Amino acid sequence: MGIIVQKYGGTSVGDVKRIKNVAKRVKKSVEQGDQIVVVVSAMGDTTDELVGLMNDITDNPPRREMDMILTTGEQVSMALLSTALQELGVASISYTGWQAGIETEPEYGNARIIHIDPKRILHSINEGNVVIVAGFQGMTEDKEIATLGRGGSDTTAVAIAAEIKAERCEINTDVDGVYSTDPRIVSKSRKLTTISHDEMLEMATLGASVLHPRAVEIAKVHGVNLMVKSSFTDAEGTYIKEESDMEKDIVVSGVAYDTDVNKIEVLQMPNEGGMMSDLFEHLANEKINVDMIVLNEHGSRNFNLSFTVGVENGDRTIEALTKKKESLQFQTISLDKKVCKVSIIGAGMITNPGVAAKMFKVLSEQNIPIRLVTTSEIKVSCVIPEERGVEAVRLLHTTFGLDDEDTLQVEV
């Protein structure tokens, strides 16, 4: 018995029937003696519809007004869910982000949570209510409404769980857990029983879209126990815990695949103090997030630089840097859109230095060219041609013993 935060995403509350179904699931949790806070997203296509209305007016909607309109989506779903619960005889109350005490930065469209004042949530829980909170939104110090951007509802749920010291935060979604890789690509992919925050962070960042990295980060920092599970079945989900215990000996716990990648190459930039930082500062000012960065010296006075950005930023990056060509003094810049990123992730890698080598070997044996590599303690990522991506994922999944019928570890 304790407080459990349950997040239901847009698909889970996609229509009235599904909302009623969520209400039944929440009721079951209440009957098990738990106190429940539910964080909801907007219903299914609502967000797209609202964006559509805005786009009928302008191609470039003001961010403040965009947040105004988008936050209505969760306000609708939370009121419906609260009503559905009351209809089942479960006391319930819904709160918008600002009512729930979620204070954010003054950054429309992509605000971070600064602080949560949990008074109202706790008061309502203690009065015996299931508290429904609108995900994805909060209020700035100036009482302006701001949205949290991508993964906002996951972030809301985990941040509330951290603030009220919930026993657990459940991310209820349209998949029943975290898989060793994308089941749509590798039919033999396995559902993981547990995974560490760090591993999940790498999985999430690399395109395993079940849980947003921001949420995992907060969970890691505040030690929130997360669980990813299905909104539709009763199957056990995947626990994301401080330490992945059951599977910690497995070297590679997952293969991630990300097609949302463009590769940029900047050739022959002078190797002078500050030139690199100027470049990335400029991109940061343009709100372009950079992912993998690889630097090679080119002769003694120049270097070549490669990095990846999201597909939506490929052209913008070229444009932004071309404008600065004179001050950055590079020779050429190029964009490769036909790439994808394949990564292997596992906490066990730290103590198994041969893993990366194994990865490169199997890829090269199949003549899959590696365009870019980055490594961390628990992951190795390779940028490869887009059309070889699926093949690479299957190959690595098998190579590292993740296929369902064969959970033996591979020697490395």
Add this chain to the structure above:
Amino acid sequence: MGIIVQKYGGTSVGDVKRIKNVAKRVKKSVEQGDQIVVVVSAMGDTTDELVGLMNDITDNPPRREMDMILTTGEQVSMALLSTALQELGVASISYTGWQAGIETEPEYGNARIIHIDPKRILHSINEGNVVIVAGFQGMTEDKEIATLGRGGSDTTAVAIAAEIKAERCEINTDVDGVYSTDPRIVSKSRKLTTISHDEMLEMATLGASVLHPRAVEIAKVHGVNLMVKSSFTDAEGTYIKEESDMEKDIVVSGVAYDTDVNKIEVLQMPNEGGMMSDLFEHLANEKINVDMIVLNEHGSRNFNLSFTVGVENGDRTIEALTKKKESLQFQTISLDKKVCKVSIIGAGMITNPGVAAKMFKVLSEQNIPIRLVTTSEIKVSCVIPEERGVEAVRLLHTTFGLDDEDTLQVEV
């Protein structure tokens, strides 16, 4: 030059195209040098759609959650209108009810405005913005969202105009002004140039649906100059002023027609202290609004009582009073649903005592039975059989010289 509050109803902001059109109208006002506050309703059918979602869950939605969901309607339209204005190069900012400082009673679904803190509106006006405010909504002292009920957006507009001492409050709607009677019934009805608050109040209460009586009341108390005009044409509307000047000599300025009426008859109730007030107190507790009340003595110790209620409350009234039959000690109670109310309104009546008699005479000449009469200083209302309503309106409109081609006054 001054501050003008403009209200646009649901039809006026019915779709994106209309919202763009409203933006153009507002822009024109700005270019004339006025500072503009716009109050918007939800787009066209939005409210019905939201209610529909609720009704898919339960026949009896909790009022608090109903307000949660309904208030999203105006939040969507205000963000779209603000965006459309910015797209036209007009600085604009939108505020929800709570952001605009509208404080209401803690009465979900039907809250009255207690107070408006205009700081934020005035600040944004002074920064050069057109301020868009969500109509129909506010926040209670406990930071709960509440709606204002019927006529809520009109009420918001007039209350803001009163608070910020606006030069004028324009109610932009789908008709181009206040007519001497319903133009759908009497083709010769005239658009009034001016009308007094009191006359408008009688017109509005009696079913002239262009402007809600709550809004007119506030306008009257605070001396707000109102104008009802079309959202779609440039025609001059009808001014509602402290004193109707141009037409003040006209005895009857309008004929109102209301089919939203049920008549209740309570026969032979003991003429004892408190019995009447018990009855109406009981109805008030059941939130049943009573309109026309007529009392006759029946012998020395009993009386008969007739009154009207809204059609939605006819059966409920019978039910509520039947339950109390023993304590109220009446003999019989009956309900007549096949009635309507026809009224003549005019500030000039006060000094023309023969007006009521003239009305009764023309009705009786046509054998239209009068079931109930109430009079005030500026109106006479008759309940008559429903099927004779339209005929009676036309008759009275002609009798009192309101037909368009003949504005001569009738002798009384």
